[in-house]
Amino acid sequence: MNKKTLPLLAGSVILTGLGVYLYASKVEAKNFKLETVRVTTYGADGGQGNGNGKSREKKIFRILHLSDTHLSEPETDKLRFLEEVTDGDFDLVVLTGDVFENYTGLKYASSLLSRQPKLGAYAVLGNHDYYNYSFFNKIVGRINRRWRHPMEYRDVQPMIKALSSNGWDVLLNESRTHSEGVHVVGVDYPGIDPAELTRLVSEAPDGHVKLALFHMPRYLHTFVDAGVDIAVGGHTHGGQIRVPGVGALITDSELSRKEASGLIYRGKTAFHISRGLSADPRSNFRLFCPPAATIIEVVHKPYAVHPDHDTAYVAPRESSFVD
Ligand SMILES: [Fe+2]
Numbered sequence: 001m002n003k004k005t006l007p008l009l010a011g012s013v014i015l016t017g018l019g020v021y022l023y024a025s026k027v028e029a030k031n032f033k034l035e036t037v038r039v040t041t042y043g044a045d046g047g048q049g050n051g052n053g054k055s056r057e058k059k060i061f062r063i064l065h066l067s068d069t070h071l072s073e074p075e076t077d078k079l080r081f082l083e084e085v086t087d088g089d090f091d092l093v094v095l096t097g098d099v100f101e102n103y104t105g106l107k108y109a110s111s112l113l114s115r116q117p118k119l120g121a122y123a124v125l126g127n128h129d130y131y132n133y134s135f136f137n138k139i140v141g142r143i144n145r146r147w148r149h150p151m152e153y154r155d156v157q158p159m160i161k162a163l164s165s166n167g168w169d170v171l172l173n174e175s176r177t178h179s180e181g182v183h184v185v186g187v188d189y190p191g192i193d194p195a196e197l198t199r200l201v202s203e204a205p206d207g208h209v210k211l212a213l214f215h216m217p218r219y220l221h222t223f224v225d226a227g228v229d230i231a232v233g234g235h236t237h238g239g240q241i242r243v244p245g246v247g248a249l250i251t252d253s254e255l256s257r258k259e260a261s262g263l264i265y266r267g268k269t270a271f272h273i274s275r276g277l278s279a280d281p282r283s284n285f286r287l288f289c290p291p292a293a294t295i296i297e298v299v300h301k302p303y304a305v306h307p308d309h310d311t312a313y314v315a316p317r318e319s320s321f322v323d
Helices: 005-030 076-085 103-112 135-143 157-164 194-202 220-226
Strands: 033-044 059-066 092-096 121-124 168-170 174-178 182-186 209-213 230-233 262-266 269-273 292-305
Touching (some): 033 262, 059 076, 076 292, 092 182, 092 209, 092 230, 103 157, 121 182, 157 168, 182 194, 194 209, 209 292
Parallel strands (some): 033 292, 092 121, 182 209
Antiparallel strands (some): 059 292, 174 182, 262 269
């Protein structure tokens, strides 16, 4: 290696790193996608449904799933995207936490919902709503879990008020039932007692879709045990940085690297994990993982039995859970 090779190599590495960082933070982090997935749910339990002549009847619910908006700054692209997608024709719009990064973001709450969906707009809160994270938490907390979160929650009443006054129903371990056939349960951060979750889900009238909202993917088996048909959450941001063939580097949840976002199944429960629309502004960069909102088309068969009615809960084989 001659004298000029090392500085040239170092310069190339620095320039490449800078280029990747600029692309990840200025281009891909603003490349908002609207995607669609389809899920079939079944309203009848074993012993009824199939064979009664009604098992082919179905209802379709269009649900817009938003997550991890981390509102804090006047990010024009993100706010415009939110205003456009929420102007669509949906049965439900759901928002699964990390809505605000700080109190400054409250003034952008009006961009979260352009018009009322037919059956309502529901939100749950996430860890970034409850905690005001410092750099210390962000960096040292990765090494020692003791410092992962600030010592105290901040007051979330201003967040709840901002959402409520802009058309959202914030669910704090509560449920809502619609006679059109949907039962919604919202799990507040950091979680819910499994028995209470089961009780809230069991309030669903026969044949209703049992939909649950949560922020952080953990204790997913409790949703399976409670009999939830479809549960939607966020928190992972899809990993933010994904390596082709490997998946997310971290998921910050009980999910495996390949399950960091999208549709996954545990037992008879379908889970949709959103890539989210943003992140903490100090680390809002993405590679092979653009921000997204998702339309979930739920095809519900109220008189049909789940075809895999003996399916048991399967634990993930690997995870990168730091919380
Ligand atoms: Fe988040």
